[in-house]
Structures are given as structure tokens and as C-alpha cells.
Amino acid sequence: MTPEQAKNLLDLMVQGKDFDVGVDAGAALMLADVALQIDQPERADLLINHAIKLAKETDDKDQLAWALLTKSRITNDGDALSEAGEIIAVSEDDWLRSAYNNQSGIHALETGDIPAAKAAFAQSLALKEMLEDKVGQANTLYNLGEISREEENIEQAKAFHARCVDLLEELEDRKGMVNGLAILGHLEAVDKNVDGAIIHYEAALEIAESEEDFEGTVVCRWGLAEMARTMNDHDLELQHLSQVMVGFMQLGRPTPEPIKDRLNELADTIH
Incomplete structure (x- = not known):
């Protein structure tokens, strides 16, 4: 759905504080997500409150819980x-x-309660595996991997992110795979496994280029440049950093100063 189509749908179903008779609690929650996607948080909040009101009126406990979860997700409302x-x-x-x-x-992550976050994600993952919810599993494995990375538990982080990438491959989410493989490359680099890092960065780069994922390409080439620097291969590092600079130009963003400084250093070293 394009942003224009989403706006037209909302305009059709929601006018001011009035709702079309067909907007039940489930439809209201769906429309709330649509409103968020086109940056209309006030309308999203209105729709969520409408869903909560309808669920209470019909005494639909599960629907009420979905509405409250949506409110919590959108507004970070602990209550x-x-x-x-x-x-x-x-x-x-x-x-x-x-x-x-x-x-x-x-919510636990955002409030800094890491043990509670890990326990909740572990419970969620177990249920998602039982439900064969592969998208949900991938998202939860990513969160667990990032917690492990923050805790500097590199082996556990690699295990979570590797499982996440495997699921993304099954789901044919190639852009997600680029991010996951790049994270694995970074984790191998932190673990001082240069060969392992290069394997993951190159795999991510191949997908990124085939998908015309400029941001992914920049991340992968930057990682490969760092590995070339570790190996003292100045020519290869220069090649990758030059492509990184081109990538930033294609994204319409200024090249970070550390990259420009390193390119100048390499130019002096090589010549």
C-alpha cells in the first residue's frame, strides 16, 4: 500500500473523531498501524482508544488485550x-x-531491565517456535543477539544472529540477510577472526549489490576496509574505502570525517 493509498483509506474510514460503522476493534487496530506508517500518531491513538472502547463494550477479553498491547507498543505505555x-x-x-x-x-529493554528482557524474549521465542512463526522468531533472535552483543558475550551473539540469518534466508528477506551477515562479520572481527569476518562481509556485500541496497553495500565495504587495514593491505583498503565514499555520495550524505582522513593517509602512504 502506497502512502497515498493509506491516507485515502484512513480518510474513508475515519473522519475527525467519527468512525465508519464497519470499523470494529480489529479493523481499528489495523488502521492504527496504517496511520503510524504515514506519520499520523494522533489518528493512530484515536483508533487504538476506539478499539479499547469497543472491546470493553463487547467484553471481548482477547481483543482488549490486543488493543492494550498495541497501545503499549506505540506509546510505550507500561500501564x-x-x-x-x-x-x-x-x-x-x-x-x-x-x-x-x-x-x-x-519494554524491559527500554527501561534498562536486561534480565527481564532476556527472560521475556526467551519465552516469546519458545512460543513462536511452537507456532512456527518464522518472522517472529527472526525478530526475537535478533533482539537476543543484540542483548548478547551489548553484554560482550560474543559466542552467544553469533549463535543468535546466525539462527536469525538462517530464518531470513528461508523467508527470502534478502535485505534482512545483508544486515544479519554484516553483524556476524562485525562479531567475527571483534573476536579477531579476520577470515571469518571477511567471509560474512563478502556474503553480505554480494547480496547488497544484487539488491541495490546502497546502505548495506556501504556497511559491508567499510567492514572489508577495516579487515584489509588489519592485514596491512593498503591497496585493498583504499579500494573499499573509495567505494564507501561513492556509496555515501549516492545516498546523498556527507562522507564521515574518519573515512576522508583515512583516505588521505592511504594516499600519502601509497604514493
């Missing part, structure tokens, strides 16, 4: 998350429980 948790504790909907655990993990 809404707690209220949803009370409902979910007696729910038999595993998809709902999985979503709750995932949102609890995100």
Missing part, C-alpha cells in the same frame, strides 16, 4: 502493558501470549 498482562494470564491464545512476551521484552 497498558500491565493491564494486558492480567488478561493474558488467563488467555489460551498462544499468539497473544507470544506478542505479550515480546512487548514485555521490548
Whole structure:
């Protein structure tokens, strides 16, 4: 759906504070996400509150929990998350429980409670595996991998991100694979495994270039330049950094000063 189509849909279904009769709680939550995608947070908040009101009127506990989870996800409202948790504790909907655990993990991360985040994501992952929710599994593995990376548990971070990349390959999410492989390259570099880093960066670069993913290409070439520098291969480092500079130009962004400085150093060294 294009932004223009999304706006037209919202205009059709929501006028001011009035809603089309067809906008039930489920539709309101779907429209709230649409509103966020086109940067209309006030309309999204209105739709979520409408969904909460309808769910309470019909005494639909699971729908109310979904609405409260959506409110928590969008506004980082801890009270809404707690209220949803009370409902979910007696729910038999595993998809709902999985979503709750995932949102609890995100909320715990944002409040700095890392142990709680890890526990919530682990519970969410177990449910997602049971539900065969591969997209959800990939997202949760990414979060667990990033927590491990922050904790400098490199081996665990590599394990989580490798599983994430495998799922992204199954899902044919090639841009996601670029990011995942680049993260693995960085983790191998931190672990001083230059050959392993190069393998992952090159695999990511091949996909990035085939997908015309300029940002991914820049990240991969920058990583490969760092590996060339580690090996004292100035010609190869210059080649990659020159391509990084071109990438920033294609993205319409200024080349970072450290890259320009290093290019000048290499020019002096080589010549």
C-alpha cells in the first residue's frame, strides 16, 4: 500500500473523531498501524482508544488485550502493558501470549531491565517456535543477539544472529540477510577472526549489490576496509574505502570525517 493509498483509506474510514460503522476493534487496530506508517500518531491513538472502547463494550477479553498491547507498543505505555498482562494470564491464545512476551521484552529493554528482557524474549521465542512463526522468531533472535552483543558475550551473539540469518534466508528477506551477515562479520572481527569476518562481509556485500541496497553495500565495504587495514593491505583498503565514499555520495550524505582522513593517509602512504 502506497502512502497515498493509506491516507485515502484512513480518510474513508475515519473522519475527525467519527468512525465508519464497519470499523470494529480489529479493523481499528489495523488502521492504527496504517496511520503510524504515514506519520499520523494522533489518528493512530484515536483508533487504538476506539478499539479499547469497543472491546470493553463487547467484553471481548482477547481483543482488549490486543488493543492494550498495541497501545503499549506505540506509546510505550507500561500501564497498558500491565493491564494486558492480567488478561493474558488467563488467555489460551498462544499468539497473544507470544506478542505479550515480546512487548514485555521490548519494554524491559527500554527501561534498562536486561534480565527481564532476556527472560521475556526467551519465552516469546519458545512460543513462536511452537507456532512456527518464522518472522517472529527472526525478530526475537535478533533482539537476543543484540542483548548478547551489548553484554560482550560474543559466542552467544553469533549463535543468535546466525539462527536469525538462517530464518531470513528461508523467508527470502534478502535485505534482512545483508544486515544479519554484516553483524556476524562485525562479531567475527571483534573476536579477531579476520577470515571469518571477511567471509560474512563478502556474503553480505554480494547480496547488497544484487539488491541495490546502497546502505548495506556501504556497511559491508567499510567492514572489508577495516579487515584489509588489519592485514596491512593498503591497496585493498583504499579500494573499499573509495567505494564507501561513492556509496555515501549516492545516498546523498556527507562522507564521515574518519573515512576522508583515512583516505588521505592511504594516499600519502601509497604514493
